Amino acid sequence: MRRLSSAVFRVAAAFLVATITVCGAASISQAQDKVRIAFLVKNLGNRFFDAVRDGGTEAAKELGNVEIIYVGPTSATAEGQIEIINSLMAQRVNAIAISANDTNALIPATKRAMDRGIKVVSFDSAIASEGRIIQVDPSETKLIGAKQVQMMADAMGGEGEFAILSAASTMTNQNNWIAAMKEELKDPKYAKMKLVTTAYGDDQSDKSYRETLGLFKSYPNLKGIISPTSIGIVAAAKAVTDQNLVGKVYVTGLGLPSEMKAAVEAGATKSFAIWNPIDLGYTTTQIAYNLIKGTVKGVPGDEVPAGRMGKVKVGPDGVVVMAEPFTFDKSNVAEYAKVF
Ligand code: RAM
Numbered sequence: 263m264r265r266l267s268s269a270v271f272r273v274a275a276a277f278l279v280a281t282i283t284v285c286g287a288a289s290i291s292q293a294q295d296k297v298r299i300a301f302l303v304k305n306l307g308n309r310f311f312d313a314v315r316d317g318g319t320e321a322a323k324e325l326g327n328v329e330i331i332y333v334g335p336t337s338a339t340a341e342g343q344i345e346i347i348n349s350l351m352a353q354r355v356n357a358i359a360i361s362a363n364d365t366n367a368l369i370p371a372t373k374r375a376m377d378r379g380i381k382v383v384s385f386d387s388a389i390a391s392e393g394r395i396i397q398v399d400p401s402e403t404k405l406i407g408a409k410q411v412q413m414m415a416d417a418m419g420g421e422g423e424f425a426i427l428s429a430a431s432t433m434t435n436q437n438n439w440i441a442a443m444k445e446e447l448k449d450p451k452y453a454k455m456k457l458v459t460t461a462y463g464d465d466q467s468d469k470s471y472r473e474t475l476g477l478f479k480s481y482p483n484l485k486g487i488i489s490p491t492s493i494g495i496v497a498a499a500k501a502v503t504d505q506n507l508v509g510k511v512y513v514t515g516l517g518l519p520s521e522m523k524a525a526v527e528a529g530a531t532k533s534f535a536i537w538n539p540i541d542l543g544y545t546t547t548q549i550a551y552n553l554i555k556g557t558v559k560g561v562p563g564d565e566v567p568a569g570r571m572g573k574v575k576v577g578p579d580g581v582v583v584m585a586e587p588f589t590f591d592k593s594n595v596a597e598y599a600k601v602f
Pocket of ligand 1: 304308310311361386387429435465490491492493516517
């Protein structure tokens with residue numbers, strides 16, 4: 263009983279801090295028609311997802327009478343997300359947009375939600391196709407993988423040892439991007455670069471920092487780290503700076519300009535990449551809304567009206583692919599740091 267009530271309290275507390283009502287004072291009938299879209303993110307306290315939420319809020323305002331519920335576990339685990347899915351079902355939300363901490367573990371919970379008429383989409387980090395209707399990929403997986411290897415090659419002069427510092431080993435997006443990096447590395451132009459290991463910081467700053475220190479210890483000749491996560495890349499660059507390794511070890515990967523400005527200015531990072539997380543949240547909200555309203559079913563070939571993003575096309579396996587990632591370096595990081 264004590265365990266149950268503390269679990270309920272934790273979930274309730276998460277909702278308290280995270281619920282945002284986008285519609286203003288609504289009449290009773292408006293309140294009944296209100297569409298409620300929950301963003302279930304990997305973890306709270308991650309500014310990448312805060313920017314996704316801001317895009318969701320923007321779309322909700324445009325669509326009118328839409329409520330965005332922003333929620334996630336404190337640490338990025340599947341168990342935490344399952345607990346929240348159950349709670350969202352009890353609240354009878356209309357849609358859940360999930361960035362999954364695990365490709366398969368959420369499927370039974372999301373299937374139950376879909377059986378009850380809740381539209382489940384995943385974005386950023388996918389749920390396997392049987393557990394969602396649509397997956398919104400921020401960009402082509404192959405491109406994201408290749409881009410990071412290219413930036414690493416450029417920073418470390420095309421030769422030497424480098425490591426990957428990922429998020430959690432169960433996360434779909436990081437695993438797909440790492441697979442794409444390994445494909446890119448097969449190109450003979452990278453023959454002098456050696457991937458020594460992949461470490462996991464679980465999208466926690468402190469663990470990512472400690473894992474980076476561990477890499478320095480285990481691989482004294484390390485020249486680079488690719489971190490395909492906005493949490494990991496900041497921690498890795500900080501470890502490089504703190505250990506006076508600027509100019510010896512280069513960090514690249516995926517990060518937010520607002521969080522990476524210091525690393526670029528310190529010289530720990532030459533360049534890094536990311537897409538626009540605001541657009542990702544905006545588009546995902548538009549898609550969820552159209553599924554709820556029944557304007558589309560979300561099957562391959564569908565074209566979903568998505569406000570300022572135009573029409574987005576649903577591809578094979580229910581996957582929507584957005585734009586190319588942007589690259590940031592000394593020339594533009596300060597400017598974009600003001601945006602996300
Ligand atoms: C972290 C998360 C997210 C990923 C970004 C780049 O915030 O792991 O899923 O897309 O990094």
